Amino acid sequence: MAEQTLDCLGEACPVPLIKTQKAMEKMAVGDVLIVNIDHSCAMKNVPDWARSVGHNVEIEEVAEGEWNIIIEKTK
Amino acid sequence: MSDTTSTIKRTTSRVKETPEQRARKQKIQLTAGIIVAALLVLLGFYIQTQNPRGAFIWMIGLALGYTLQRSRFCFTASMRDPVLTGSTELTKAVIIALALASLGYMALQMKLTGVDLKNLGTDALKDASKLPGHVRAVGVHTVIGGFIFGIGAVIAGGCASGTLMRMGEGFIQQWIAIIFFIAGSVIGMVLLPIVQVNPILYQAKPIYLPQLLGGWVPAIIVQFGLLFVLYVLADWYGKKKSGEL
């Protein structure tokens, strides 16, 4: 059960989601990806996408305007 | 969403601040927010002295910014995501907004034009551009302008309303973007009169759907019908994209 962190702090709009999608492709089922973001769009569109595909998603706010999106690959 | 216990097992936990630091920072932001709100109210009073409807316009503007930010609404994403990420959630939301706004504009316009469009063309209502809403010229310039705008919005990471919203959110990139948005507007304003004299690129008459399609009934059917079809398409496309992945 590998764990990977993806630093997307300071990235503009679609970049966190694109990078997340690419990273998830390379991961195995059961792996966990933690995405660090500070973009309000991304704290919604990344979890939305991950859930629509069927993964387990959690969001935690780690600081003012900063979130960790934790995705567990389920399929 | 979890509270203190996460259901996903993980080992790394990047803790940036202690709970005490976080609580302190949050209290600061909340206090600042209340002060800012008070200042905005005061500013509203001032604006009212400069503009007979200033306070109202100010409230609407603030509400628009608040709504855009709070709902993470993004017109740029509605156009870009279907292609780039396969998501159509915002596309659908924009279509819903268009449909609701269409309902309102339909009522406002119909009241003035008459259900049979009889009032359009009379002295009271010379042409459709005098109606509520932006009924404006359409031509090659629209296509070129729109195309350029679309490229720019995606590259910059936000369209016009998105840039303003992100300025308020603290994105330095958008503070840079607005400067060049203004510069581009100056260039655009210089180009516009040149474009306007070219009959191939520009034709000044607006095209109003009720007039084009022969009445309000066909216009309503086409407008709402198209929006509905596009919504279903967007929904299907989004589900297909996420299902395949």
Place this chain on the structure above:
Amino acid sequence: MDEKKKYPFHEKYFKKEWSYVTGSVLLAMLALALVIVTGGSWGVTGPLGMWGGKFLQLIGINADSWKAYNGSLAKYNFWTDQTAITDLGIVLGAFLSVLLATQFKIKKIKSMKNVWAAVLGGLLMGIGARLSLGCNIGAFFTALPAFSLHGWVFWISIFSGAAVGSQLLKKYFM
């Protein structure tokens, strides 16, 4: 994470994000409220050319004599410009929203790519909006619902442009 339990009121009313559709409904209603009261529809980019012209005048270039401005700069007043007021309102309304949600953070430039993206994107949007007589709001959000054909044409055009922009974004600005 604890904050959600500790301050449920704040969480629910000031922090929790709204759904996209909530945004749709509110934006449509606000836009309609504006046009009902003032007669003028929501727009964003109209004033930008004026502000640019004013700046040019400030640095000694008499833009008002140009055909583009034709003396309109001398008469321009920020506070009587409905669109200027709503533009400022959007910036500050968004600012208020993040402050009250305690989510405000200054996002600094990460790399030069972001700067070039802002420069090029801003210029293209500025030129494009003038040529189409409006932006995603003035030539789209308050044009298409107003049964103006140019709203539909603009929508198709920006959609196409966005597709191209997406490819450019992936290749050069990511």
